[in-house]
Amino acid sequence: MVNEVEVIVLRCPNCGALIKREKNKCEYCGAELILTSGGSFSFRFQSVCPSCGNINEKSSWFCVNCKKILTTDIDMLKELQKKEFLMRLKIKYSIPFWMMEKLEDDEFVYHVFSSRIKGEDEFYVVTDKRIMKRYEEVPLGEALSVSKPKFGSSFEVSTLDKDIVFEFDNALDCELFRANVKAAIENHDLKKKDIRVLLSQLQLGQEEKFKKIAMEKEMRFIDDLLKKLLDRYMSIYGNHRLAERKIKSLMKEGLSREKAIRKLAIKEDLIE
Numbered sequence: 525m526v527n528e529v530e531v532i533v534l535r536c537p538n539c540g541a542l543i544k545r546e547k548n549k550c551e552y553c554g555a556e557l558i559l560t561s562g563g564s565f566s567f568r569f570q571s572v573c574p575s576c577g578n579i580n581e582k583s584s585w586f587c588v589n590c591k592k593i594l595t596t597d598i599d600m601l602k603e604l605q606k607k608e609f610l611m612r613l614k615i616k617y618s619i620p621f622w623m624m625e626k627l628e629d630d631e632f633v634y635h636v637f638s639s640r641i642k643g644e645d646e647f648y649v650v651t652d653k654r655i656m657k658r659y660e661e662v663p664l665g666e667a668l669s670v671s672k673p674k675f676g677s678s679f680e681v682s683t684l685d686k687d688i689v690f691e692f693d694n695a696l697d698c699e700l701f702r703a704n705v706k707a708a709i710e711n712h713d714l715k716k717k718d719i720r721v722l723l724s725q726l727q728l729g730q731e732e733k734f735k736k737i738a739m740e741k742e743m744r745f746i747d748d749l750l751k752k753l754l755d756r757y758m759s760i761y762g763n764h765r766l767a768e769r770k771i772k773s774l775m776k777e778g779l780s781r782e783k784a785i786r787k788l789a790i791k792e793d794l795i796e
């Protein structure tokens with residue numbers, strides 16, 4: 525008797541990471557998603573990357589095409605990094621050391637499955653370079669096909685000269701591992717890295733860079749605001765000396781030039 529279990533593994537339409545159906549936000553790229561009537565996720569809002577023109581989900585912290593970091597929220601990036609670090613730690617302790625030893629320094633582990641199957645401790649690992657089952661392994665470049673799940677709880681990865689069977693004790697584990705294998709092969713074929721790889725490469729100590737980006741944004745905003753203020757005074761009084769005088773007197777009260785411009789703009793109802 526075979527139990528038919530329907531397992532739905534959904535992918536983030538922005539970055540491709542696997543996400544739970546109940547979630548409406550991708551934990552890797554930050555995309556906010558809505559479940560369509562067709563049963564897949566779609567973007568809540570779209571935005572265009574200022575660097576390459578790719579369309580991303582608006583809340584995504586980076587461009588999935590050119591990898592440009594689109595957020596200046598340092599705390600959020602730190603939070604993501606912490607999560608990535610903890611994920612690595614968890615993986616490190618769930619893979620036996622003899623298997624860990626085989627991994628290269630820059631090898632990224634997508635997924636680990638460990639369980640007792642038919643009385644044996646089994647470890648299946650999928651990385652951005654290979655798929656491993658205890659002592660056997662298939663480099664991603666050699667994987668020719670991934671079979672459909674058989675009896676809901678096993679599938680095969682075939683190469684030119686061998687097939688490796690991955691067995692599980694339930695359909696959910698099977699489908700999750702299979703989805704990761706397929707994603708790893710697909711990413712490898714496209715020479716595309718998983719978003720989690722990008723996350724792991726985010727260096728701590730980039731605060732300065734992000735602060736600079738945020739500051740440049742602020743400067744552009746202030747320049748624009750000043751232009752609007754001067755235009756307004758020009759249209760009311762015929763010149764903009766009064767605006768400049770008001771800014772100077774606010775600065776005498778101890779405000780920076782930027783803050784003085786902001787304050788005057790608020791008074792003039794140009795911003796809130």
Ligand SMILES: [Zn+2]
Nearest residue numbers: 536539550553
């Ligand atoms: Zn995502």
Ligand SMILES: [Zn+2]
Nearest residue numbers: 573576587590
């Ligand atoms: Zn881009």
